[in-house]
Amino acid sequence: MGLAWGEAASRWELDRGINKLHPDSWRFTLGKPQLYQWPLTDEWRIELDLEANLYHWDDPFRDRSISVISAVPLFKAITSSEDLDYYLGLGIGVAAMDSDIWMDRQLGSHLQFEDRVELGLRYYRHQFSLGLSHFSNADIADINHGVNVYQIGYSYFF
Template identity: 30%
Template sequence: MWRIASLVVLIILNFPSFADEVHFTGAYSADQLRGVRAGYRVTNLPVELPAWIGSPKLHVEAALNHWQDSNNTEDNITAFTISPILSWHIAGAQRPLFLEAGIGGSYFDKTQISNRRLSTQFQFEDRISLSWQYNRSSTARIALGYTHYSNADIKRPNNGLDFFWLSWALPF
């Protein structure tokens, strides 16, 4: 699990022009699954979204996720995800708080972990989080969020996966 995340981190840190921000995440589910996520986000997109949806900023985020069964560490699953993320500034000027949401796609290396059967390697990634710039002198943020993976009943069974997570993001 840590080897895969370490490889992604090394690639991202050696080629920072790919992204504006890196993030590192720890995740846990009620199904006794735990995992890590390492990824990057492109934030400087030349897109202006309409005011009627609150004028959020649009980002694109890609990541590598790896989870394992807490009761059987040899049972694990890995996924590559890419998602557009909408980010709304909801409070604070010097230490802002953001509401973020997105729906993207994921490709899993297999279709089962523990008692969760996903049926397809393609899954949608639905997520929502609160992200906070905790220090005025740094643009780094922490985020607390929830993510759901599901194939939207493309094929059954569609048990899906649900994770609560804590993330640290470091802009360049």
């Protein structure tokens, strides 16, 4: 189970150099870590995690929020030192949004794909991460502005 907080900046904000006072997105994750493992060398291994995510993005343009659910298989290249695991995670999944408009972005479809890159470390049952998720409809619609979400996260494994 994990929580992440971050920013989902729009072009409008970036063009005007607006600095926010608080993060505008969060993610709640339920996942199955270490679904599969493949040893590469004595120091490196690949793990497959499967995640179900619920995102929440604030939308000050329309004075509402956007909800997103996604499922992402995340492949992690992992190396260990002492009691710490360091990893680079990469994944591509599918997402459903309750709106195809967010701030100044025309997303073109309620169906999106989530590409994720994540750097992190695990210490026993605790995981800390920095990540970037990109949401896009992969040109299945005429309009495809996409959204990038930068987040810092914490997970606890039961």
